[in-house]
Amino acid sequence: MSPTAVSPVPxxxxxxxxxxxxxxxxxxxxxxxxxxxxxxxxxxxRAVPDEATACAGTETICTDHMITxxxxxxxxxxAPELKPYGAISLMPTASVLHYATECFEGLKVYRGFDGxxxxxxxxxxxxxxxxxxxxxxxxxxPPAELERLLLALMAVDGPKWLPRDxxxxxxxxxxxxxxxxxxxxxxxxxxAMLFITASFMPRMxxxxxxxxxxxxxxxxxxxxxxxxxxxxxxxxxxxSLLATNEAxxxxxxxxxxxxxxxxxxxxxxxxxxxxxxRAREAEGGRLQLVTAPLDDRLILDGVTRxxxxxxARERLAGEIDVVExxxxxxxxxxxxxxxxxxxxxxxxxxxxxxxxxxVHHNGQDVDIPMAxxxxxxxTSKIKSWLADIMYGNEQHEWGxxxxxxx
Numbered sequence: 001m002s003p004t005a006v007s008p009v010p011x012x013x014x015x016x017x018x019x020x021x022x023x024x025x026x027x028x029x030x031x032x033x034x035x036x037x038x039x040x041x042x043x044x045x046r047a048v049p050d051e052a053t054a055c056a057g058t059e060t061i062c063t064d065h066m067i068t069x070x071x072x073x074x075x076x077x078x079a080p081e082l083k084p085y086g087a088i089s090l091m092p093t094a095s096v097l098h099y100a101t102e103c104f105e106g107l108k109v110y111r112g113f114d115g116x117x118x119x120x121x122x123x124x125x126x127x128x129x130x131x132x133x134x135x136x137x138x139x140x141x142p143p144a145e146l147e148r149l150l151l152a153l154m155a156v157d158g159p160k161w162l163p164r165d166x167x168x169x170x171x172x173x174x175x176x177x178x179x180x181x182x183x184x185x186x187x188x189x190x191x192a193m194l195f196i197t198a199s200f201m202p203r204m205x206x207x208x209x210x211x212x213x214x215x216x217x218x219x220x221x222x223x224x225x226x227x228x229x230x231x232x233x234x235x236x237x238x239x240s241l242l243a244t245n246e247a248x249x250x251x252x253x254x255x256x257x258x259x260x261x262x263x264x265x266x267x268x269x270x271x272x273x274x275x276x277x278r279a280r281e282a283e284g285g286r287l288q289l290v291t292a293p294l295d296d297r298l299i300l301d302g303v304t305r306x307x308x309x310x311x312a313r314e315r316l317a318g319e320i321d322v323v324e325x326x327x328x329x330x331x332x333x334x335x336x337x338x339x340x341x342x343x344x345x346x347x348x349x350x351x352x353x354x355x356x357x358x359v360h361h362n363g364q365d366v367d368i369p370m371a372x373x374x375x376x377x378x379t380s381k382i383k384s385w386l387a388d389i390m391y392g393n394e395q396h397e398w399g400x401x402x403x404x405x406x
Contacts, residue, residue, distance in 0.1 A: 029076025034148035091182035101179030103132035112392025210357025271348030343376025353383035
């Protein structure tokens with residue numbers, strides 16, 4: 001198979017310097033270039049497990065291959081390689097192990113009911129990963145080249161690991177970049193590695209009785225204005241696990257992260273949080289779909305969030321107002337007491353569209369209606385629209401078809 005045959009994505013504009021790379025570059029070093037992809041196929045292909053078995057153990061089950069590419073400040077990007085999935089080698093003094101110089105993305109590839117294999121809006125993930133790399137002082141790259149590499153990996157492993165006789169199934173794609181320079185010292189790494197894996201991931205969008213949230217302890221926050229909550233870096237996630245584990249020990253699924261003395265609602269775990277309520281009569285009494293804004297760069301610009309907002313504005317115009325603004329947990333409690341709270345859900349790649357049935361705050365349970373038993377009406381409607389695009393029931397520009405290797 002010709003390496004250039006794997007991707008319909010146009011070539012990116014030339015020049016790392018044009019990307020406003022956080023690293024010093026003369027603009028003439030090699031960029032990340034998917035057309036130079038080198039193929040080393042596995043000689044030990046593995047059997048594909050069923051989804052339940054793959055998700056039952058303590059190790060993430062990945063497909064036969066992965067993609068890697070390395071970068072050096074003095075030589076630029078190497079030719080990327082598609083090679084057998086396996087361990088990577090790092091020196092104990094590697095930057096990532098000491099200074100959290102790493103970032104990642106998460107997206108899924110779907111086997112459609114029409115037989116097609118699709119990525120969902122991979123251009124958004126690629127662009128966001130560039131933003132994250134620059135925030136964490138890792139090298140820039142043309143986002144379209146990362147998108148082409150994602151398609152290349154799925155062109156090879158997709159047909160086997162998402163066979164046509166398993167429509168409605170998916171794999172999780174994880175592009176990541178790490179600082180690999182083997183030198184201690186607080187500095188921007190001069191060496192880095194990009195790698196992409198594909199794996200199984202359990203379905204988390206239908207917890208029995210809906211997702212139950214517990215607000216964060218007063219002495220913990222997930223992110224802060226002026227920080228890096230808007231970037232997809234590991235430092236956003238590790239420190240949140242203590243509060244999450246404590247909440248789960250009490251029977252709650254995730255943390256509803258509040259911010260500031262006002263208690264602004266931000267994210268549900270690592271997902272964006274949406275509320276449907278009716279505005280107060282003094283404010284017009286209209287039905288609203290409300291979520292936290294992006295302008296203060298406190299939360300992640302989720303691809304699922306972005307898609308929910310766009311679809312709701314297009315398809316629910318005149319029926320419900322989409323509002324991106326700061327709102328507090330006290331407003332949520334008040335809306336429930338006044339009978340204005342309609343439903344709520346979390347939105348993200350891992351949890352997809354997950355109905356929220358309860359928020360526990362300051363010793364009080366705030367029950368959230370779910371009109372359809374296990375979901376709210378709008379939650380169900382939006383989830384159905386997105387699933388139709390992802391699985392090919394609706395032909396849409398957001399569903400990027402993978403040209404599969406025969």
